[in-house]
Amino acid sequence: MSKPLIGVILGAVLGFIDGLTAWFTPAVRDQLGGIVIGSTLKGIIAGIAIGFFAKKFHSLPIGIVFGLLVGAFLAWLVAFMQGGYYFEIILPGTLVGLIVGFATQKYGKTPAAAQ
Amino acid sequence: MKWLSDDKLSYLRTVVTNPDFSSTKYAFIKELARGGMGTVYLAEDRELNRLVAIKVLNTPDITEDLRNRMVREAQIIARLEHPGIVPVHDVGTLPDGRVFYAMKFVRGSRLDEYAAVNDSIRDRLRKFQAVCDAVAFAHAHGVIHRDLKPQNIMIGSFGEVLVLDWGVAKILATDGTDESGSIRLHPCDPWLTDTSAGTVIGTRDYMSPEQARGEIDQLDERADVYSLGAVLHFLLKDQPKPGKAAEAICSKAMANAKEDRYSSASELSADIGRLLDADPVSAYQENAIEKASRWVSKNRFLVLLVLAYLLMRIFFVFTSRP
Numbered sequence: 001m002s003k004p005l006i007g008v009i010l011g012a013v014l015g016f017i018d019g020l021t022a023w024f025t026p027a028v029r030d031q032l033g034g035i036v037i038g039s040t041l042k043g044i045i046a047g048i049a050i051g052f053f054a055k056k057f058h059s060l061p062i063g064i065v066f067g068l069l070v071g072a073f074l075a076w077l078v079a080f081m082q083g084g085y086y087f088e089i090i091l092p093g094t095l096v097g098l099i100v101g102f103a104t105q106k107y108g109k110t111p112a113a114a115q
Numbered sequence: 116m117k118w119l120s121d122d123k124l125s126y127l128r129t130v131v132t133n134p135d136f137s138s139t140k141y142a143f144i145k146e147l148a149r150g151g152m153g154t155v156y157l158a159e160d161r162e163l164n165r166l167v168a169i170k171v172l173n174t175p176d177i178t179e180d181l182r183n184r185m186v187r188e189a190q191i192i193a194r195l196e197h198p199g200i201v202p203v204h205d206v207g208t209l210p211d212g213r214v215f216y217a218m219k220f221v222r223g224s225r226l227d228e229y230a231a232v233n234d235s236i237r238d239r240l241r242k243f244q245a246v247c248d249a250v251a252f253a254h255a256h257g258v259i260h261r262d263l264k265p266q267n268i269m270i271g272s273f274g275e276v277l278v279l280d281w282g283v284a285k286i287l288a289t290d291g292t293d294e295s296g297s298i299r300l301h302p303c304d305p306w307l308t309d310t311s312a313g314t315v316i317g318t319r320d321y322m323s324p325e326q327a328r329g330e331i332d333q334l335d336e337r338a339d340v341y342s343l344g345a346v347l348h349f350l351l352k353d354q355p356k357p358g359k360a361a362e363a364i365c366s367k368a369m370a371n372a373k374e375d376r377y378s379s380a381s382e383l384s385a386d387i388g389r390l391l392d393a394d395p396v397s398a399y400q401e402n403a404i405e406k407a408s409r410w411v412s413k414n415r416f417l418v419l420l421v422l423a424y425l426l427m428r429i430f431f432v433f434t435s436r437p
Contacts, residue, residue, distance in 0.1 A: 014424070024432040088431050095427065099420045106417070
């Protein structure tokens with residue numbers, strides 16, 4: 001599986017799960033649909049960015065750091081737009097970025113160089 | 116009459132026993148190892164100013180067959196140019212008529228000595244895979260070793276693996292040049308006098324059943340695969356938990372019927388590679404639990420990350436409740 005594809009799939013799955021956990025917060029339960037869609041989209045965007053970065057740079061530590069930064073930045077944007085829950089949103093978002101960064105570098109296939 | 120001192124006697128004994136390299140470019144240093152057919156000496160190549168290992172036939176009154184065998188061994192090794200096969204530099208005859216050949220002097224230890232001080236199973240398997248690759252290369256060139264054992268495998272100072280002692284090797288290839296353009300050995304070459312049927316050659320603990328029965332005509336690559344399996348067994352026997360997959364590889368390589376073994380050393384090497392990469396091996400059908408546990412152990416870091424993420428999520432669920 002290519003690195004961008006792994007990034008997209010993993011970003012979407014983790015983003016979806018991340019959004020679903022909002023169900024446990026009664027205050028936002030009625031907005032669950034929007035949160036899940038937003039969170040999934042955020043995961044996909046992070047996955048695309050991290051996946052293409054991994055395609056360009058073949059380094060596990062750099063991939064992890066980049067994933068962490070992208071995840072943190074996107075999560076901060078969400079928290080900023082929402083105007084609260086910074087810690088609760090940024091920390092999981094950062095970890096999702098870290099996981100995607102690791103997985104794309106570790107499991108993504110790099111196309112063979114042209115002969 | 117004056118008696119000779121022990122030192123002088125010992126010196127005279129050495130002079131008489133050791134080969135006379137005076138007519139060659141080599142200078143004798145010391146004896147390294149003694150085998151059934153020949154002895155290996157450490158010598159110095161005076162022209163190139165380097166150390167070499169020289170194998171010399173044990174008996175001066177050699178028969179034509181023994182001489183041919185020795186030359187044959189040198190030619191077999193010389194044609195097998197592979198990093199895992201010790202290269203031959205020179206072949207010649209001593210003043211007493213004994214054939215010798217000079218080869219690279221490998222600094223390091225034999226596989227059995229190496230295993231005695233290195234108990235890492237991964238390290239041993241990597242070395243074993245390198246042995247399989249060297250043997251697979253020989254098979255691809257139509258040569259089977261027939262005496263693979265830990266004592267015939269050297270681990271160099273930098274971790275390089277070398278297969279030694281091709282003295283009883285058998286030529287399988289028929290003719291001509293293989294696909295890679297390398298020369299294949301021809302079984303009709305005059306120096307390729309083969310062992311006759313019924314003769315048992317090799318080392319008992321490491322030889323295949325067909326080899327032990329002296330079925331020389333039945334021997335093919337799978338006889339070496341059996342010996343490789345026995346070498347693997349030797350490397351695994353002191354491991355507390357070698358793992359079912361490793362044991363299955365060993366059992367398949369050492370199957371009594373050659374049809375049940377790996378068909379080639381490269382197939383065995385591929386399975387060892389899969390074992391090292393924590394991928395499923397062809398010799399062992401794992402159940403769902405084993406499959407899952409192998410996946411988890413292979414992807415330990417990812418599993419830890421996901422677990423950390425889930426734990427954090429659970430933590431937030433319970434701490435953010437009003």
